[in-house]
Amino acid sequence: MNVIASKKMFLFEPAIFSSLKNFAKQQEEKLGVNLIDLSLGSPDIPPHDMLLQSMSELSRQPSSYGYTLTGSNEFYAAVARYYLRVNKVNLNPETEIVQTIGSQEGLVHFPLAFCDPGDYVLTTNPGYVAYAAGITLAGATPFYIPLDESNGFLPNLKAIPDDIAQKAKLLLLNMPGNPVPMSPSIEYFSEVVEFAKKYNIIVLHDAAYSEFYFSGEAPISFLAAPGAKEVGLEINSLSKSFSLAGARVAYIAGNAEMVAIIKQLKSNLDFGIFDPIQTTAALALDHAEEITAPLRRTFAQRHATLMEGLQELGWEVAPSNGGMFVWAKYPYNLDSVSFAYKAIEQTGVLMVPGTTFGTEGEGFVRLALVQKDELLKEAVSRLRTLTI
Template identity: 75%
Template sequence: MNIIPSKKMSLFKPAIFSELKSYAKQLQQQNGLELIDLSLGSPDIPPHEMLREHLAKLSKLPTSYGYTLAASNEFKEAVARYYKRVNNVELDPNTEVIQTIGSQEGLVHLPVAFCDPGDIVLTTNPSYVAYNAGINLTGAQAYFVPLDEERGFVPNLSAIPEDVAHKAKLLIINMPGNPVPASPSIEYFTEVVEFAKKYNIIVLHDAAYSEYYFTGDKPITFLEAPGAKEVGLEINSLSKSFSLAGARVAYIVGNAEMIKIIQQLKSNLDFGIFDPIQSTAALALDHAEEITAELRKTFSERHRVLTKGLTELGWVVAPSNGGMFIWAKYPYKMDSVTFAFKAIEQTGVIMVPGTEFGSEGEGYVRVALVQPAELLKKAIDKLKSLTV
């Protein structure tokens, strides 16, 4: 049988993560190389015991295994309480909250709800890989907004040509970002709202790392900006902030009309999330301050250790006050893919080449803060031995 993939499949390249890990394990088996994996942004800290016990208890109930079809009222109301308590943002749980099966699913499917072939979607280069996947799925065209290094790598909206802005349908921003952990501010989000209103553009803010802030007293949400709910949405995941990555639970909040359109799409795509997971997610949101305080302390220390160590090695680290990653320019004259494999070969430290996130990532690597501080110090020591 001659099996031919669709032409659209040419737009979806295999991710490099498995290739990096396969190569590392091969070297480990051959010569006993000690590996320090700083590639995938999967939390190494387990969920709070309260959450694990709650999920286990509900999972034992024989009544827990039917279709949920959509978000439970318990979950939606917990999201609304979280935004009111933490950010003083009012949300109607019935019309301004929708659940997604992790943020990846929401990010990939959202452009399907709003974009047609040929529409322009504003995103950045580099950016999280799911954005381009969603754009490619719809047949829309990505326009890459330059990152403004002088303002901490935030997308430079003033650099977008007028004709492009007038044609754009959607703008995707992500702060703190992946791979570049740009820090959010209400001033910048207000600028985004004004830009969106001027050109009639839907805004999606990916807030997956919002609880990973190392300065200030609370996470910053796009919805705090005046008029934000008139122009857009915010997607957030419990994967990182509550170490529930495998549970696959997230939400989109904001403009009620946009939420209704997404709901129409999702009603044709899935039958909801396991109810014990929804209930556990609601419990996590209701105890966010208690759960995330220790997480911030841990990741702030890891961020400090890695930033200091790489800087002392002569690497240039993008400044940031949060996020789960370090975005660093290495001081060697070779492409980022070759460098990533050389680093594994010589040191056992696994990092992601910057070009995995876009062509402007050449010369950079993304380093995840997913190991204890002592192991990060060991990674720095190993990187000292690089001879590339």
């Protein structure tokens, strides 16, 4: 049988994560040392005991195994309580929140709901890989906004030509970001709202790392900016903040008219999430302060260890006060893909090449804070031995 993929499939490149891990496994025996995997941003800290107990008890109930169809009222009410308590933002749980099967699903399907072929989508370079996948799936055209280092790596809206802004339908933002963990301000988000109103552009802010901050106050929610709900939405996931990555539960909140359109799309694509996951997610949101505080302390220490260690090696590290990653420029004259493989070959340390996230990532690597402090110190020690 001659199996031929659709033409659209040729627009999607294979993810580099699998090839990096396969190469690393081949090198592990040759090096005679254990790998230190800083590639995938999958939390290594288990969920809080109350969440484990909740999932265990609920999963044993026979009544838990029917279709849920959509997000539960319990889950939506918990999201609304969380936003009011943490972000001082009022949300209507019935009309201003829609559940997604993790933020990846929500991000990839989002452009389908609002963009036609030829519409422009504004996003960043470098930026999270799911944004490009969603733009491609919708047949839209990306326009990449530079991240202005002199402005704290915030996307420079002034760099968007007027004719592009006039044709844009959607603006995708992510702060603290992946891979660049820049932090927003209320002033910046107010600028985003004014920009969106001027050009009639929908804004989606990816707040997946909103609970990962290392000092001071939490990152600002986009929905806290005056007028934000008039122009857009915020997507947030429980994957990182509550160590529930495998549970695949997230939500989009904000503009009611936009939420209704997403609900319509999702009613044709999928059913709701397993009910014990929804109930446990609601429990997590209602106990967010208790659950996330110790996680922040752990990741703050890891961030300091890795950032300071790399700086001692002569690497340039993007300043940050949050997120789950370190974005670093290595001091070698080698492209980022070749460097990532060379680092595995010589040290057994896995990092993601910067160009995975866009052309502007050349010369950089992304390192995830997903190993204990001692292993991060070991990773820095191993990287000191690189000979390039």
